[in-house]
Amino acid sequence: MRRRLYFVLPNIRSAQAMMNELLLDRIDENHIHFHAQNEQIIAQLPKAGAIEKSDVIYSALAGFVFGAIFGLLGGLLAYFVPWWFGEVALTVIPYCMVIGALACAAWAAAVATAAPGYQLRAHRQQLEQGNILMVASVPWQRLREIRQRLMLHHPEALYGGVWPAEHRLFP
Structure with a gap:
């Protein structure tokens, strides 16, 4: 399981230095993404895709659950109202549950790509000021180690949090 680290960086040099540091920490380039208001600034860095910019996965999962529930209700209606649907x-x-779950998951994912994600909205003001947002997906076992190293070596970077959030179940 991986967690996403969010850092707000002031310029492209800082973004390249952070990426090099993550590569030295053996974080694959496919797990490091950058987002800026002006996409031309980060031309040579990996750009954030729809999955990093929006809540596509969580919306698709919610659509899958709600679609299955509505499919269950539709299937029950079709079964218990034979004069309307026939025998x-x-x-x-x-069948109705599967069709409803898949249809609602696809619809919810398509709708979610149009809106910025929860974490992206939190950094909107900083992005409008010309800063760069770095999203790094790191293994949860190494989360604290990598976060502390990046914060120590790059004091200019603002730590923007981790997603999904860290929770301690027992003190």
Whole structure:
């Protein structure tokens, strides 16, 4: 399982230095992404895609659950109202659940790509000022080590948090 680290960087030199440091920490380039208001600034750095910029995965999961629930209700309606739908077998319920789950998951994911993600909205003001947002997906076992090293070696970078958040279940 991986966690996303968010850092706000003041310029392109700082972004390149942070990327080099993460590469030395054996974080693959596919797990490091940058986002800026002006995309031309970060031309040679890996740009953030739809998954990093929006809440596509969480929206798709929520759409899958709600679609399955609505499919269950639709299947029950089709089964218990034979005068409206005709005689249907009891197997219509799982079919409706699967179709509803897949359709709602696809719809929710498509809608989520149009809106900025939760974490991106938190850094909108800093991005409008010309800063660069770095999103690094790191293994959760090495999260504290990498975060402390980056904060120590790059004091100009503002730490923007981790997603999903760290929670301690027991003190």
